[in-house]
Amino acid sequence: MAVDAASRTVTPPLPRGRAVVAVVALAVALFAYVTVENLPVGLLPQISDGLGVAPSSTGLLVTSYGLVVLVTSVPLTRATQRVPRRRLLTVLLTVFTGATLLSALAPDYAVMLAARVLVALTHAVFWSVVAATAAGLFPEGVRARVVGALFSGSSLASVAGVPAGTWLGQQTDWRVPFLAMSALGLFAGVTVLLLLPSASVEQNPASTAPHPNRSRFALLVVATAVIASGVFTFYTYVTVFLTDAAGLPAATVSGVLLLSGLAGLAGTTVAGALSDRDPRATLVAAVSLLTAALALLAVAGSSGPASVTAVALIGASMSALVTALQSRILRIAPGSVDVASATSSAAFNAGIAAGSFLGGRLLDGYGPHSIALTGLLLTAAGLLLLLAERPLTATR
Secondary structure (H helix, E strand, O other): OOEOOOOOEOOOOOOHHHHHHHHHHHHHHHHHHHHHHHHHHHOHHHHHHHHOOOHHHHHHHHHHHHHHHHHHHHHHHHHOOOOOHHHHHHHHHHHHHHHHHHHHHOOOHHHHHHHHHHHHHHHHHHHHHHHHHHHOOOOHHHHHHHHHHHHHHHHHHHHHHHHHHHHHHHHOOOHHHHHHHHHHHHHHHHHHHHHOOOOOHHHOOOOEOOOOOHHHHHHHHHHHHHHHHHHHHHHOOHHHHHHHHOOOOHHHHHHHHHHHHHHHHHHHHHHHHHHOOOHHHHHHHHHHHHHHHHHHHHHHOOOHHHHHHHHHHHHHHHHHHHHHHHHHHHHHOOOEHHHHHHHHHHHHHHHHHHHHHHHHHHHHHHOHHHHHHHHHHHHHHHHHHHHOHHHHHOOO
16 A cells, blocks of 8 residues: 555555556546537537528537536535545536436537537536546656557547537438447446546545645646747638638648647557656647747748648647646645646646637638638747746746
């Protein structure tokens, strides 16, 4: 039985095979969450027609989801801070399964919106606690690789989940993909119930960081918000950029986005391996690559090959960033790792919202090249914050 610095006991790791299956189940849950979050984007006309509402109302199903996650991540994670993770995750996945099933059966827009809010509330907590829960099943030296494997579920959702769900809904009925994701949620919930240990949060060796540092974490949160705003100033309108600035045919855009998603899977894998050695250096490398990709767009965005290359690099670097960021939080979070993860998630979502808004205004006023240039400036500012971490926090 291991004892940490505070002389509190922790549960021994699960048998490796059982721990691996548990992480796979949690990755499946992330796949289902990200797919459900974004299905209304791909199935917007079908959902609008099926519920008898305007497309703008269907778009609010995505907007409201993001706002709920942004506002509730920290308070809900604090409120559930002491609930044993097997119990908490089982309840969250049970509600996710039921609410997603309700989405599939929704007779009208009001019921659909209520179901989406329920899913978003569970998303806010699930995303905050899942990394520390999975990492705590393994020794410290491989936890970043565990996080990388875990987040491959969300990366795969972008590559396969949303496109496949969109295709399935177009070929059958928009309700069918929601039924499929509800079934995945049920599978994940049952697996979590059967395999996760019934230990208290305090017994999870990854629930607190080995090198907590409040000032470094605060700087990391600010940098995260700035970087996310820069990325999504451009990426929210990537389709417009590829067609209007790079001159690519509209039919090729889905292929470019698929390439970006596949690059994201590679980025997640590489970052998981590197972050076990040095998560800060991996994070800096990921943001450097992201900045270079946006610089390529700002300088040579009119070239089709350059734009395709840059969008693929953005996919790889963003996935690497998410993995390295969570690995860094596992090392330096002040207090609870779960609450720190919720804070980082809120900052990331705030950056997405700010970047999407800013990009829309720039696109309307100055054209597509302006979103690449502004995105570059913001991500470069975030990179400078990361590089200045040690001198800025040395005396704090």
